[in-house]
Amino acid sequence: MASIFINKIDGARKRRKKKELAFYCVKMTVVVEIEGFEDGLQQIEDRFVIIRAKSQEDAYLKLEKKKDDYIQPYLNSDGRFVRWRIESFDDSYETEIKNVNDLNTPDGVEVYSKLRSRRLTKEKAWDGKVMIAARPI
Numbered sequence: 703m704a705s706i707f708i709n710k711i712d713g714a715r716k717r718r719k720k721k722e723l724a725f726y727c728v729k730m731t732v733v734v735e736i737e738g739f740e741d742g743l744q745q746i747e748d749r750f751v752i753i754r755a756k757s758q759e760d761a762y763l764k765l766e767k768k769k770d771d772y773i774q775p776y777l778n779s780d781g782r783f784v785r786w787r788i789e790s791f792d793d794s795y796e797t798e799i800k801n802v803n804d805l806n807t808p809d810g811v812e813v814y815s816k817l818r819s820r821r822l823t824k825e826k827a828w829d830g831k832v833m834i835a836a837r838p839i
Contacts, residue, residue: 723754725799726761727814729792737783750814758794
């Protein structure tokens with residue numbers, strides 16, 4: 703006999719496989735709120751945060767729990783209270799980082815990527831020639 707396959711064991715429960723933690727880069731919009739300002743231009747920051755999580759949803763949940771830490775006000779040099787408030791979680795990206803040592807590579811590590819489209823013009827079109835070290839082959 704070469705193999706034995708067990709399909710079911712009465713009373714046994716299926717083991718759940720735990721998902722490993724991965725590094726996610728979460729893009730969020732943070733607004734700078736200054737006491738007493740109700741019109742004019744408001745500063746908005748696109749902030750990218752790296753966080754270890756089990757999934758995209760888990761990353762958002764972890765950051766959602768920290769939202770209150772972001773809005774702790776402080777006095778600026780004009781004597782006004784200022785706070786930085788997370789307005790929205792806009793996107794996330796599971797990185798290729800497996801452990802912290804990956805950040806020490808000389809080639810760097812990709813932490814965020816988003817595909818988009820633009821109008822292709824003749825100047826931007828690829829002619830099919832392969833370039834190595836900025837010289838055509």
